[in-house]
Amino acid sequence: MSQSSTQTYVDLEARYGAHNYKPLDIVVAEAQGVWVTDVEGRRYLDGLSAYSSLNQGHRHPRIMAALIEQAGRVTLTSRAFRNTELPYFEKELCELSGMQRALPMNTGAEAVETAIKAARRWGYRNKGIPADQAEIIVCADNFHGRTVTIISASTEPGYRADYGPFTPGFVIVPFGDADALERAITPRTCAFLVEPIQAEAGVLMPPPGYLAKAAAICKRHRVLLLLDEIQTGLGRTGRMFACEHEGVKPDALLLGKALSGGVYPVSAVVGSDELIGVFEPGSHGSTFGGNPLGSAVARAALRVLKDERLVERAAELGPPFLARLGALHSPVVRAVRGSGLLLGIELHTAARPFCEALAHEGVLCKETHDKVLRFAPPLIITPAELDFAYERIARVLTSRALTSAA
Numbered sequence: 001m002s003q004s005s006t007q008t009y010v011d012l013e014a015r016y017g018a019h020n021y022k023p024l025d026i027v028v029a030e031a032q033g034v035w036v037t038d039v040e041g042r043r044y045l046d047g048l049s050a051y052s053s054l055n056q057g058h059r060h061p062r063i064m065a066a067l068i069e070q071a072g073r074v075t076l077t078s079r080a081f082r083n084t085e086l087p088y089f090e091k092e093l094c095e096l097s098g099m100q101r102a103l104p105m106n107t108g109a110e111a112v113e114t115a116i117k118a119a120r121r122w123g124y125r126n127k128g129i130p131a132d133q134a135e136i137i138v139c140a141d142n143f144h145g146r147t148v149t150i151i152s153a154s155t156e157p158g159y160r161a162d163y164g165p166f167t168p169g170f171v172i173v174p175f176g177d178a179d180a181l182e183r184a185i186t187p188r189t190c191a192f193l194v195e196p197i198q199a200e201a202g203v204l205m206p207p208p209g210y211l212a213k214a215a216a217i218c219k220r221h222r223v224l225l226l227l228d229e230i231q232t233g234l235g236r237t238g239r240m241f242a243c244e245h246e247g248v249k250p251d252a253l254l255l256g257k258a259l260s261g262g263v264y265p266v267s268a269v270v271g272s273d274e275l276i277g278v279f280e281p282g283s284h285g286s287t288f289g290g291n292p293l294g295s296a297v298a299r300a301a302l303r304v305l306k307d308e309r310l311v312e313r314a315a316e317l318g319p320p321f322l323a324r325l326g327a328l329h330s331p332v333v334r335a336v337r338g339s340g341l342l343l344g345i346e347l348h349t350a351a352r353p354f355c356e357a358l359a360h361e362g363v364l365c366k367e368t369h370d371k372v373l374r375f376a377p378p379l380i381i382t383p384a385e386l387d388f389a390y391e392r393i394a395r396v397l398t399s400r401a402l403t404s405a406a
């Protein structure tokens with residue numbers, strides 16, 4: 001195929017699509033495991049994993065088999081009727097997370113919305129907060145999704161511009177500052193919503209002990225701790241859930257992305273009996289949430305995480321890779337950081353040209369917040385494949401042409 005093949009797709013999208021993304025001009029046609037192939041037949045190692053949705057790798061055979069098997073029976077019942085997959089999905093997710101109840105949705109943003117609704121109701125009904133006055137504390141530079149309510153809690157101008165009026169009831173504190181959290185709590189505070197690591201903001205790590213401190217503060221003030229582990233959960237950081245690094249048990253975990261291994265959108269809120277118990281029939285729902293196809297896929301995706309020891313793999317492979325990145329002598333690298341296989345390389349300069357050069361070398365990465373290069377490959381990656389990625393990352397970050405232009 002010719003170069004014009006890629007251009008055809010780029011032009012079509014430019015002409016007919018909304019311009020709310022700025023993708024690299026790589027048109028993916030096929031994928032398997034950690035590798036994707038573009039329409040020109042070029043192969044790339046996937047260093048993004050669809051923002052950690054593909055922890056199990058592209059088209060994992062066991063997840064695909066579950067998809068196909070369930071598609072041959074029934075795909076959608078709506079919650080007007082029951083299905084055979086949802087109850088087991090709920091049970092397995094509760095067992096995996098040590099939580100009591102699960103509420104399935106489709107996208108991450110819907111899981112966040114669900115948690116916000118649950119927390120507000122809990123605040124009115126269980127904590128006695130006066131009607132319509134519940135406050136949820138969130139962190140500066142958070143990323144929780146794109147709905148109007150969620151961006152109402154955002155500090156990112158690009159996510160908010162001209163989308164008002166916004167949903168009230170959010171209070172913003174700096175990320176990583178437990179004292180600021182405690183000072184922000186009032187009798188109207190129902191919850192603290194936070195990511196254990198701010199991945200979208202540039203793989204920002206809070207100081208050690210932050211999450212444990214925040215959890216203790218929440219407990220002391222009877223404030224719910226809602227952890228958005230949509231990106232950090234399900235093995236990415238070398239624990240099943242990132243909060244395990246500090247022995248924290250939240251009131252609710254928000255999951256999505258790798259919950260379905262990148263095969264079908266599935267998200268969920270898992271939490272305490274007391275919190276998820278606030279919903280009665282008719283008070284919340286989703287046509288596709290908990291559908292048998294998604295539930296079967298998610299059950300398989302969770303089994304793959306366990307059977308293939310992907311959590312342990314991230315824990316084993318991540319730290320040495322981070323150390324190698326840290327030892328790189330590059331004039332453009334400002335800092336490297338991360339946990340498990342969620343890694344960020346912060347540059348002194350724009351990361352985009354380096355992502356483009358890396359794609360040319362056969363590794364797909366995407367800049368986040370201009371100056372950070374995130375590397376988060378599927379957790380099934382082998383040491384040899386990590387070497388492949390490292391060589392190319394090192395070559396690009398030390399390239400005379402790129403670093404002197406920067």
Ligand SMILES: *Cc1c(COP(=O)(O)O)cnc(C)c1O
Nearest residue numbers: 107108109143144145228230231
């Ligand atoms: C991706 C993400 C979301 C939103 O998920 P969508 O499926 O895109 O709606 C929310 N929180 C975090 C931390 C995420 O990474």
